[in-house]
Every structure is written in structure tokens, then in C-alpha cells.
Amino acid sequence: MNARMPELHAVLGLLEGGFARLRVLVVGDLMLDRYVVGDVERISPEAPVPILRHVQRYARPGGAANVAMNLAGLGVHAVLAGVIGHDEDGAELMRLLRESRGVDCSCVVEGGRPTISKTRIVSRTQQMLRLDVESREAAAAEEIDELLQRVLVALDRVDAVILSDYAKGALTEGVCRDVIAAARFKGVKVFVDPKSREFSRYAGATTICPNLGELAAATGVSAYDRENLLAAARMLVVSTGVDFLTVTMSEHGIRIVGGSGSEYHSPARAREVADVSGAGDTVIATLAAAMAGGLARETAVELANLAASLVVAKVGTVPVRAEEMVAELTVSQRAESTNKVLTLERAVERVREWRAVGESIVFTNGCFDLLHVGHVTLLEDCRAFGSKLVVGMNTDASVQRLKGPNRPVVGERERAKVMAAMGAVDVVVLFDEDTPLDLIRALRPDVLVKGGDYSVETVVGHEDVIAAGGSVEIVPTVEGFSTTGLVQKLKASQSRES
Incomplete structure (x- = not known):
């Protein structure tokens, strides 16, 4: 963390046990991330494609489930809400989540659509191909209604809410509107990871956390026109009524835009990038946990930036762990x-x-x-x-x-x-x-x-x-x-x- 981090003692206190007193509700699109890993040594004689010699395969929770896993890795009690299918992928996803012992799956609804899965074919650290399994049909209205009712009940016992929107159907405009309104009425902060370009559906949230591409889609301003893009972001803060935007800017770090306080920029931490999969999940999980734990938004952004720098150095969807963050934080103290x-x-x-x-x-x-x-x-x-x-x-x-x-x-x-x-x-x-x-x-x-x-x-x-x-x-x-x-x-x- 940089020199503007006077709350190091408080940060360490959260990471070393303080997060355990928090409960954070994650609502969104649940996925199963599969990985098939091997080595490429030659090209197929049948077609001009590489031959992957299989070494290993594994699966991890993805999408909103990865957000919950990041919370659990920090020591937070995560309550997960979403829809899965009655299929093998859904059963495997639930098994992985239960094995984490930090994720409460009581708000997960079993529906008629297949469980969303993404299978990545990887040679060493290079992703070669991704195979997605998902339905283009909307979730049944009764499934969404049941999901919303479970979420509204769970709101009574959580310290923050994360809407993890992968635009796969769980977070309809009505669900977003009702969850945000109910949470704000109860004084619970709401953090949104958006995929919809219509940010109006997230109106009233504490913060929306777009990357540059998502912000560009929402504003119609090129991601390369940084000055005008940030100006458009400030207008979004006003039009949506959020407290501020948290913009992830890849190698340029994270920026807080708008709000009652001065804007703040956290530069990216220098680190070799192996895989950016799941980095956004890590950012929003850490940001929400840190602010729910009482840290100032600037401190929370610094912590989220640190967490992201740790996960992008790993291959695959890997949640951050409190222990590695403590180790990284204390390097500066050595x-x-x-x-x-x-x-x-x-x-x-x-x-x-x-x-x-x-x-x-x-x-x-x-x-x-x-x-x-x-x-x-x-x-x-x-x-x-x-x-x-x-x-x-x-x-x-x-x-x-x-x-x-x-x-x-x-x-x-x-x-x-x-x-x-x-x-x-x-x-x-x-x-x-x-x-x-x-x-x-x-x-x-x-x-x-x-x-x-x-x-x-x-x-x-x-x-x-x-x-x-x-x-x-x-x-x-x-x-x-x-x-x-x-x-x-x-x-x-x-x-x-x-």
C-alpha cells in the first residue's frame, strides 16, 4: 500500500480475524470454471491445429461464485444467491462451494436452465480456447421471484451486498431495483460489478465498479479518451445517484470518481501478469469487505488493488487469501x-x-x-x-x-x-x-x-x-x-x- 495508508493497523486487524465478524451477500450469475491443462509440442497432421497433451484438469467456482470465494478467502462469511441448473455442473459447483466452508449457499435456487460453465483449454500458462455452455433463454419468472424472496430475507443479517452481474439473467432490472432499495432502506451498502450498459438499473447503489470497457459502453465515450471518459463517469454518478464510481483501469490501477470527497487514484502495483480471469471479482469482494469493515473508501481501494495484483499473477480463477495479503503488506515493514x-x-x-x-x-x-x-x-x-x-x-x-x-x-x-x-x-x-x-x-x-x-x-x-x-x-x-x-x-x- 502507498504512503497514504495510515490505517495499516486497522487493515491488518481485519485480515487477521476482523473480517470473520462480517457477512456479505453476493447476488448474481453463478458459473463453473473448468480448466484442461497440458503441453503443446506439435501440430496435428489432420488439421492445422495444435495438439494438447493432457496433464491435468480441475474446476473452480466462477462468476458470482468466485466473488463469494474471494470473500471466504478474506475470512468473511459469504452468503451466495443465484440460480443453477439441475445437472452435473450444478452439483459440482455446489460441492466446491461447500468444501470452501466459508460460503452459505442457502439462497441458491435450482432452476430449469443448465448451469453456466466455461471450459478453458490451457497450454502451460497460455489460454488457447474457451468453451462456454449456457442457455440463451431467460430464467423462469418463478425462479427469479424465489431468488428475490430469499435475498430480501437474507438482507436482515448481512453487512454489505454485492451485485455480480455477468448479464446471464439472474440480475434482472427488477431484481437490481428491489435489492438496492431494500438494502439502502436497511442502511446496507451495495456494490455493483456491472455488465449491462444501462447503469440506470443500478441507481442508488453505493458504488458501481466498471472496467474501462464497461464504462465506455455505458457512456458512449471511447476507452482511449481518458479525460472525456472520466468526465462522463462523473455525470453518471449524478444521474444514477450512486455515492461514487470505482473504475478499474487495468495497468493504470483503480480510480474513485465523483462523490462527496475528492477523487482518488490508486496506481497499479508492478507485477508480472499471468491471467486476468477473476480479477474484477477479487476487486469488488475486497472493496465491499473492507468498507463493510469500516475502512475509508480510499483505503478499501488500495486494499482491493493489492488483492487484484496478487490474483493476476496466478493462472486461472483463483481467489485471494488473507494470509498472502498480510505477507505482502508487511513487506514494506521489513x-x-x-x-x-x-x-x-x-x-x-x-x-x-x-x-x-x-x-x-x-x-x-x-x-x-x-x-x-x-x-x-x-x-x-x-x-x-x-x-x-x-x-x-x-x-x-x-x-x-x-x-x-x-x-x-x-x-x-x-x-x-x-x-x-x-x-x-x-x-x-x-x-x-x-x-x-x-x-x-x-x-x-x-x-x-x-x-x-x-x-x-x-x-x-x-x-x-x-x-x-x-x-x-x-x-x-x-x-x-x-x-x-x-x-x-x-x-x-x-x-x-x-
């Missing part, structure tokens, strides 16, 4: 990692970033006054239990209470700096209490390590760590090395010299 001495608040944030990308967190603590080989051995042993080591260090005041008025020998700032220089240590946090219990509860380490003659039951914080599914490890101390012993040797040496 420059800070050279500073290992952190406040508790920043340490908690750093640990959250690590955990999001699969790191295991180890914690140990001590005064670490006059660092010696016993301390070094303890730190090396700690690191063997996980991938990141956080060290809690007593402040000077805490050491004095525990060790007496003549300790520590080395001040807390110097002790922390020396500890941070250790290769095995990833973070150092000072604590002023007599025990590190509050620190342990805040950091929630996967492994709690203590050196010395302890049992698990006598280690401070063991109950919290074990209750959270972690473990407590006891490592032996190195005989003959202690800070107290070093202090006594120094005093004895000074006495002999005097």
Missing part, C-alpha cells in the same frame, strides 16, 4: 526489522505479522545483566523451538526489586542493545513488572522457554500458553556461568587490586 528493541504494542504487531505468514513464535525472559555464555546457550536453545524468538527483558527498576539496589550492573538500554545484536534474537521487549505474565498474555507465544531448575508448573505464564495450544520447554543452564558469579569475581578482583 525495513523496520533491523530495529529489534520494540515497545510492547509494536512487538504485538510484529508477532501478528509473523504469525500471519506461518512463523512460530518462541518467548523467553530474564534480566540478562552481564551477558555471558550461559545466556548465549539459552538463546540458541530457544531458537531451536521455533522460527522467531522474542526476548522479554526486565527494566532497571524491575531488576532492582528482584536482585537488590546494586543491580543491574548494565543499564536497560545497553542490555537491550546488546541482546538485539544476538543473531538468535528477533525482538527484545522491556517490561517493568516483576514477572513477564502480561507480556506473555499479549504476545501469545507458541513456545515458552525457561532455563534452569524449573518444572513446567513453576514457569510464569505456563497456563496461558498451554491453554492456547502452545508448549512450555525447560532447558538446562550451563554450569559455572551466572551473572551473580561474574559480579562476585569482579568484586574479588577489585579487592585484590586495592
